[in-house]
Structure formats: structure tokens, C-alpha cells
Amino acid sequence: MAEARIGISGWRYRLWRGVFYPKGLRQADELAYAAARMNSLELNGSFYSLQRPASWERWRDGVPDDFVFAVKGARFITHVKRLRDVDAPLANFFASGVLDLGRKLGPLLWQLPPTLGYDPGLLEAFLGRLPRTRAEAARLAARHDERLEGRSSFRVDEDAPLRHAVEVRHPSFGRAIEDWTALLARYDVASVVADTAGRYPRIDHVTAGFVYARLHGETELYASGYDDASLDRWAAWTRGHLADGRDAYLYFDNDAKVRAPFDAMALAARLRG
Template identity: 55%
Template sequence: MSGPRPPDSAGRAMVGISGWRYKPWRSVFYPKGLAQKNELAYVAERLDSVEINGSFYSLQTPANYQRWAAEVPDDFVFAVKGSRYLTHLLRLRNAATALPNFFASGLLALGPKLGPVLWQLPPNLAFDPESVRSFLAALPRTTASAVEFARGHDERLDGRAWLETDADRPIRHCVEVRHPSFDCDEFVELMREQDAGIVVADSAGHFPQLFEVTSDVVYVRLHGAEELYVSGYPEEALREWAARIDGWRTGATVPDRLPRDVYVYCDNDVKVRAPYDAMRLRELLSRAD
């Protein structure tokens, strides 16, 4: 990933889904008889990116990240979901050991296919400027600094830590908030100060929807047009999202007029809407090029 482009150059729109291993998708989105081990490759033939959800629930291994990277094309990108141990249990505090453990667990093994890191906060976590600022300030912002940061892992990662990078690249961090107290100017300014992105979350009215651009990437999560995680997006809604995304990637709707890379993930997976909505949105965006 790169920083903001000059005004005469548009950013990329990377469209994907949140996770890819869903039993109800088999014989519906995935063809009948497709081996589970081939599902990621099937997604990668049709979309640009995917969120790795497993990293939210537990520390993954370098072997997992290496395998996933090997199953997708060179231009495919993974967003990595930050550990819920950090966001939901520690609630962004006392992370001096847990953060290095997360970065030592193998995500750097994705190499150039590593995209943004998503930090999803719980609905019962209210905005506390001190804890949010301290957490964001501690995050490594390049792969080289992440390697050094990860060396602070504890004994649980001994013998299984990944402590190398093939090149020094930026690491972008984006935060999805779910408590209404984050819908305030102070949070927006804090995110700009820390050069972190606010996730634009469409959640059928359940969580705050913030459109402010606070970093050099824009991260969008589409959780469902009318019912959280369930309902699909009608054609008109997808066209509206395509227009917003095009405004961000061209810089037309950003105050500084600089283009952004935009990462968009459909998370309305319950009734197998996510992959189809993502493919249609990708098609609409490709027509705008």
C-alpha cells in the first residue's frame, strides 16, 4: 500500500468479503463438491480481497498465513482482523505483551499481500480518549518496525514467532466503533492525529456510521442494508455505495482532494448475500474506471 496519490491519479478499490469459510455457502456460492481447501482460491478468482476473521478469535500461525498467501494471485490483498483479546477483553488497555504477540503470530508472512489491520471495538466500549490514543500510538506503522515490535512477544510465541519481512512497507490501521459515544468531533480529530482510519460501517442502524476520512485509506464494512448480517443490498443501494467509493478513490469527495485506496468488505453472510453483493459492487466499480 502507498500513501495518498497525486490528484491526477485515482486510488484502488479493493472489494471483498469478511471471511470465506461458511458452511451455508457450500453448494450455493461454492460449487457442489468444491473442496474446502480450494474455497479461498475460488473467492480470489472473483474478488480482490478478504478479511481474515480467524485472527480475531485466536492467534494464527505463520504456516496459516503463508498457506493463504500462496493460494491467491499476486495482486490479492488480505485485511487482518485484530485480536478480540485486545479489543474486547483488555479493552485497549494493558496491551504491552498482547500486542507484540499478535504481530509475532505470522501476519507479516503475508508479505506484499498484507493490507489494513482492522480493530473492531465492542458495542459496550465507550469512547475514552486516553485509552484509544495510547493504543493507536503503540501500533507499528511499517513492517520493519513491526518486526522489532514483535520481538517483545512472550514465551507463548517461543518457537512459532514470525520475525521477518521481505520489504519495509506501511501498515495501515482502521478502527470500527460500535458505541454511540464515538460519534463526536474529538474522536475524529484523534484519529487524524494518529493517522488511523475510521471504518465506514453500514449496520442497518445498529452502530454509528461515520464518513469522515482520517487516514490515507478508507475502509468500508457492509453488514446488511436492512437486517444486520442478513439482508442483501438491492441494486440501487449498491450503486449508491459505488458512487461513494468512487468519490473517495478519486478524491472528489475528500476535503484535501487527494485520492484514497478504498477497502470494501461485505459482511452480510448469513443468507449467502455477501459474495454476490461484493461481486456486483466490484462490477459496478470496474465500469466506472
């Protein structure tokens, strides 16, 4: 049965303390507090730097058994290397401990920079390098370079498919939408539906066996909230995909004015009702 995962993009924000998080709550307890109120979140520290196995284990053990993390792929791969010569960076990423999340590992999110335009050859080469299962990811991780010596972890206790989603930001993807979505569908990779107050392309096409949406702000990027009518529309969008048998992952990234956690809980409540 298809399920919806509704959550937030990250959880460690100073402005949330005393608003979403109760005053006096320890920073170490913020993940558990958030995870008790939603069933998923995007783990975005992995975007900025390679994390250590102990961190992945701590996050895994700090949430309920039925919780799922979406994991943001490293910006070194997407923004620095710009998808070129990424065999070693991909191996290092998967060797850093991502697979230690076990059953709590959900989709892997690859966010492309606004300056990276549609290049079918480059994109197909990248999609073709992405591991399709956890066992395949572990074999890739075993090829990590010396930077991960002594600090790698990529044991897989139970093999399972891996899901990937790509978020694009260059306008050329909108102009090449048919070719781009066909390419994603060929690799069963989801096209992220990005709500960005009109800043970046919004591509709402089904290209995989699941759907993925990032809600960055309806009228003001990273800041504006979602009113009742907007949340009703997103609830209807989610129900439609669930009815068609597709899991749905939705993450609120409108964190600047402490709207994300409250919008996520409001959307989840609509779906429960």
C-alpha cells in the same frame, strides 16, 4: 493511482457451500475460488485466536499475486483486555505470522466491542502503540512472550507503511464524533464506515489516506442484501474517494443468507463498468 479493494469478511461458511461455492468443491479450495472472483477479503480468523505461521503462509500462497488481505486484530486485545495493558498481546499478534503475508498484507482492522465507550486517553494510548511500518511491527514482535516461543515468525523482506482502521460500536463515539475523528486523523488511522442497519454508529469521515467500509447489512444485520440502488450508492461513494486519490477497501459481512459474495462481485462489476 488509487485503487478499490472489494471483498468479503471471511470465506469459510457452511451455508455458502452449494450456493456460492459449487457442490463438491473441497473446503481447502474455497479460498482460491473466492480469490479468483474478488481482489481482497478480510481475514477474520485472527480475531478469534492467534494463528500459526504455516496458516499465514498457506493463505498468502493460495491467492493471486495482486490479492490483498485485510487482517482483523485479535479480540483478546480489543474485547478481553479492552485496549489496556496490551504491549505483550500486540507483540504476540504481530509475532504470530501476520507479516508473512508480505505484499499481500493490507489494512489491519481493530473492531471495538459495543460496551467500550469513548475514552480519549485510553484510545490515544492504543493508537500510539500501533506500529506504523512493517519493520516497526517486526521490532515489536521480537518482544513477544513465552507463548510464542517456537511458533513465531516476523521476518520482513521489504519495509512498507502499515495501515490501521478502527470500527466502533458504542453510541458515545457518535456523540464525540469531532474529537474522535480528530484523534484518528492525528495518527492517520481510518474510521471504518460501518453499515449496520442502524444498530451501531455510522461514522463516515475521512481520517486517513485511505477509506474502509464494512457492509454488515442495510436493513437486517448480517442478513439483508444490497439492492441495485444501494450498490449504486456505494459505487458512487467509492468513485468519489478514488477520484480524491484515496484507496478504498470495502468488505461485505452480510453472510447469513449468502448475500456477501454476490454483493461484493456486483459492486466490483459496477466499478469496472
